[in-house]
Amino acid sequence: MQTQDVIRAAIxxxxxxxxxxxxxxxxxIVITDMVMQTDASIPILTIDTGRLPTATHRMIHAVxxxxxxxxxxxxxxxxxxSSMVSSHGRNLFYDSVAQRMLCCNVRKVRPLARRMAGVGAYFVGLRREQGGERAGIEEFDRSxxxxKVSPLAGWTAADxxxxxxxxDLPVHELYAEGYTSIGCDPCTRAVALGESERAGRWWWEDEANKECGLHFTADGRAERTVDVLLRDVLTRSVAA
Ligand code: SF4
Structure with missing residues (x-):
């Protein structure tokens, strides 16, 4: 299906x-531009984690x-x-994979889930050529x-x-500084020549040392470390 056909079918x-x-x-930005030309009433959402680079805020204004x-x-x-920061510090993500996942849960996953409750489908800019889990994406992911609608699934970087x-679309200024994937400021950096596109994300985490984070409770239930941390943070936030 052609890109514009995917967008029209989703609408x-x-x-x-x-x-x-x-x-x-x-x-x-490409997706935003195409959608705005087709139906400018469709809302453009972004997750403002509170730790975005200033350059990303400039991009939001430009759009x-x-x-x-x-x-x-x-x-x-x-x-x-507030509960997470008072328990683990503002830069907790450098201390362990579980703490990084906790921060992503509190700042990204949970707010997005709350907002998405009223959304039936959303456009994203994933491409198969980006590899990894993205290599097998379909235009419509109904899982x-x-x-999740990916009109650019078949596009190349050159496209x-x-x-x-x-x-003449606006371009995030961090690309000019060697970034190839841009997320939160403290968790993203420029990549070296030959490194993968997403190597600059959570660069301090060693793939080989990443643990599954599972442990077992007294009654034998498996729990992830991140789930235990999150439960503690949520309990404190409700009590505050
Ligand atoms: S990318 Fe980093 S700062 Fe952003 S939510 Fe995840 S751990 Fe927190």
Whole structure:
């Protein structure tokens, strides 16, 4: 299916319960541009974790100005963040994989799940060429509670670049500094020549040392370390 056909099919099927979810990397800007040309009423969502680089905030403003829209910033629950930071510190993610997952849960996963409760489907900028788990993606992924729509699934990096140039789209300034994948400021850095596209994310974590994080309770139930940490954070946030 052609890219615009995927977008039109998603609009026909999901109508007002559609959204675009983007972190303003190249692909997300391409998707935003295509969707805005087709139906400018579709909301553009981003997760503002509270730890984004300043350059990402500049990209959000650039997109808002170009399309005359307000990007919806999905934010974490303040009480949950406060509970996590007071228990583990603001930069807890450097201490263990479980603490990094806890931070991603509190700042990204939980706020997104709350916002997505009213969404039927959302556009993302995934491409098969990016490899890993993305190598097998379909245009319509119906495996989750919301349908994930990837109109760029069959695009190459060169396709993205060409479209960006032809449409004179804004480009995140961190690409010029050697970044190839852009997330939260303290968890992302530029990559060296020959490193994989996502090597700059959580670079301090050693693949070989990553544990499954499972342990067993007194009654024999398996629990992940991150689940135990999260339960503690949520208990404190409710009590606060
Ligand atoms: S990427 Fe880093 S700062 Fe952002 S939510 Fe995950 S652990 Fe926290």
């Amino acid at each position: 026909a099927e999901f109508g007002p319960s559609l959204a675009v979810l983007t972190s303003f990397q190249r692909e997300g 808002e100005e170009r399309y005359g829209i307000t990007v919806e910033r999905i934010q974490p629950d303040e009480a949950e963040v 989750g509670p919301q349908v 993205v670049e060409r479209y960006t140039r032809d449409r």
